[in-house]
Amino acid sequence: MLTALTQALRLETHERDQVFRLAGSAPPLAGRVEMSIRASVLRLLQRLADLPTLVLSAKSDVLAHTPMAGALLSDLNRWPERQRNIIWQRFLGTGRAHVALSPEEDEATAQQAVGSLRTALSRYPHDPSLRSLIDQLLAGSGRFRSMWEEGRSTVRRTMHKTIDHPEFGPLVLDCDTLLLPDTDQSMIVYSAAAGTREASALAMLRDQLHRTDGREPLVR
Template identity: 35%
Template sequence: MSRQELARFLRDRRERLRPADVGLPAGSRRRTPGLRREEVAALAAMSVDYYVRLEQARGPRPSPRILDAVAGALRLTEAEHGHLVRLAEDAPAPAGPVRRVRPHVANLLERLPGSGAIVTDATYTVIGWNPLARALYGNLAAKPNLARRYFLEGHRPETGSGAEFGHIAVARLRAAADRYPRDEPLRRLLAELRAGSEEFRDIWRAHPVHAPGHRTKTVVHPEVGRVRLHCDVLTVPEDDQQVVFVTADPGSSAERALRHLVHE
């Protein structure tokens, strides 16, 4: 990971904190938003010079103890703390994300006929799906990138959770940009999104971090109407991929709608 990315992440999170967030008086003469570096250093029980070097991408790789202390001082969430640790790793960046589906993962999709299932790579491109997922999401082969669909093509079938999806997509792409800085297809995708979507640019500047987990959403489908669905994510860490399972509550109208789409 790049030391510059680590430094940018620390600066961003420091500038987003208010003194009241960490129990400090607001005081006066604050010419810039957020905490001062010396305040973060004091909260983390480290020297100001050491913390300044972290924000300036200088000095040795920080130890796990230092990272834990900084995460506590900046009030990072669990997902943000994990992101901080990954940014501090010295391992060389891989050339690019894995864009193939392992056979055992592909077989898993076919064994779940009552659930929609897709596999996304690190760039939020769908690289595998089962028939129900295709019925829910349309022609995934022709338009496989979910971020491009959302930000550039206006494909927003969800109600009440679109903003959440936008932050999830940008968090995934930011993480991919950190891991694969030399991947040309990813660079082109990010350039396209920046040029074509003010919403994408705004969320990107916020530097969101998101941990995969459970999510409930309502989808408006052209054939079966509004369906309330659950999304659960299984990570494939060795390939930096995610398997997303889409299910409905047993006995619900949404479950009947999914059965209809499977058997149509």
Template identity: 35%
Template sequence: MPADADTLAQLLRAWRGRLLPEDVGLTSSGQRRTTGLRREELAQLAGVSVDYVMRLEQGRSRTPSVQIVASLARALQLDRTETDLLHRAAGLAPPGSGTVSDHIPPGVQRMLVRMADLPLAVFAADWTLLHCTPLWQALFGSAPTGSGQPQNLIVQTFIDGSVADVATAHGGSDGFERALVADLRRTATVLDGDVRLRSFIARVRAESTRFAALWDEGRAAAHRSMVKTVHNRLVGDVTLDCDVLTVPDSDVKLVVYSTTERGPDAEKLDFLRVRAVHAAVPAGA
């Protein structure tokens, strides 16, 4: 499929022009000569350089990677049809149905912006972290999404074991692990044509005897809710409710942590919330 650099450039400029900074969780600063996001703001959101955005919008860069196109689609809050159009203009095949998608619907992106005061994250069907709020990062000490460090909850649970250092599920790790594997098996049943997903599952089975044993039990069910204690290096242990919602007409999962309005856990979350806000404000702003 040949790329169409002129169409790609036109689309990026048009889509950037219809968004305001507050639509994507940014603070508007300085006098703006035109409406819409600035190039540097789009670059920040997509995790690419301003120069690269400029070259794309001027038609001088014709072959963006699948990862960059996906990042731009998320940053521009494109719906599925527009995401497909962006892929075709870049000379790439649109994400196919029946496969794990990293597309975050615009409504979910708005929730991430408007509910930024909660530890909220979006995961793909294979439990790869797609996006999260600053408070999620502050709570779990996770790297920002788009930083080049892929974060997959299955890998963190069964291969590198890092999840156990961050949070403890009430009732023990057994229930959490079973819920996670049952959810992934459910996904594999629905998306049985995804070669990459099958390869991923085979890899984890080979590297984790625990995962393989749970997988072979054959359980398949959506992971919905659980109480967990998060071990945070700044405020200590925080006990929170974890709820998992599958977005209608999409495979992505919305995961949110919450607690009661008052009490020590709420106070700890408030402290981290303030830290997250300060960390998001550039120096000298």
């Protein structure tokens, strides 16, 4: 609850820690996955409100997203809080219902997902929420377990992703990953080249959102 409150108030790390202490609780421990978002990152997210953009933790929790991301990846708005993790959704949930990848792309992005968790575990070996996530995936997904046991390590790369949107059909979008190294978080941005059908579809999504006045980033 305190984490959600400090995120909503957009506090810097030292301000967040003071709130925890005033409430009689210990601040988040060093060596744990950072789940708070810096105020400066939220300001950047606001500037990117015209694009589908997500902020992910080191273990791929969706910490914040623009309304455009919710409009493009409609499942985001329906995920229960404890399942707001793109890797959990990929292997155990319905979070890939609108992502239509070729078999080669599917294999590559699955390996990236597993490799990113392996990297996170090497950095945060004592984080209980990370170990719980990995245990759930090992127990619930044979594909994840097989990939995990292979022991490969990889990183997210810029790529194209095909989103099968219920209104606009398949949209082939650029998917760029911007790293936030001091918090070990990442920002995922979807975009399209000007003049393409995909750019027109994103423009129509923006118009729909502007009519409902939904421009503020949504914070977990």
